[in-house]
Amino acid sequence: QSALTQPPSASGSPGQSVTISCTGASSDVGGYNYVSWYQQHPGKAPKLMIYEVSRRSSGVPDRFSGSKSGNTASLTVSGLQAEDEADYYCSSYAGSNTLFGGGTRLTVL
Amino acid sequence: QVQLVQSGAEVKKPGASVKVSCKASEYTFTGYYIHWVRQAPGQGLEWMGRINPNNDGTNYAQKFQGRVTMTRDTNTAYMELSRLRSDDTAVYYCARADFWSASDYWGQGTLVSVSS
Numbered sequence: 001q002s003a004l005t006q007p008p009s010a011s012g013s014p015g016q017s018v019t020i021s022c023t024g025a026s027s028d029v030g031g032y033n034y035v036s037w038y039q040q041h042p043g044k045a046p047k048l049m050i051y052e053v054s055r056r057s058s059g060v061p062d063r064f065s066g067s068k069s070g071n072t073a074s075l076t077v078s079g080l081q082a083e084d085e086a087d088y089y090c091s092s093y094a095g096s097n098t099l100f101g102g103g104t105r106l107t108v109l
Numbered sequence: 110q111v112q113l114v115q116s117g118a119e120v121k122k123p124g125a126s127v128k129v130s131c132k133a134s135e136y137t138f139t140g141y142y143i144h145w146v147r148q149a150p151g152q153g154l155e156w157m158g159r160i161n162p163n164n165d166g167t168n169y170a171q172k173f174q175g176r177v178t179m180t181r182d183t184n185t186a187y188m189e190l191s192r193l194r195s196d197d198t199a200v201y202y203c204a205r206a207d208f209w210s211a212s213d214y215w216g217q218g219t220l221v222s223v224s225s
Contacts, residue, residue: 097170
């Protein structure tokens, strides 16, 4: 199976909102409500932000939200802050497989 | 608190094998899957496979079938990758995950360098 498709980059100014998309297929994103989003800062391990499409992991600010429509999931970061600058990866359960997106570098201008 | 502690960096020659360990603590080891994910320098995350410590069941990404073996003992998971190539140079992570693949705790990563 192919990786999920994410835009390579996204950006926004402090206080603004930005949305990152993640497109898969009916066999993964579209077929299950088990999409996760991870944040990764340089040199660090990934951190779970969102699971089951829209549930925030413990300690994650409510500025982060997730949604899904058809074969595309989305992560929205509202009220951008400098510390949100990082790489973001989506991931989907796909039966006996797990898929990752290629990652989106979020820049806070 | 939940911890996954991985073994140290490795340097290998092409054609060799590497075995990375991931020691779990402060949770019921058999209650969660262990996933292995790698990240080549400057690249994205790549899922390699998972093991269910409850029954030793494994699922491997098609790309690694025949080259990867995931095992475990009491509280430690292992990932062995054989017939190493230079493009296997990457940081290898283990992660605790539920059945639906949400990985809430990650190891610190193990750098595997493959060079002649």
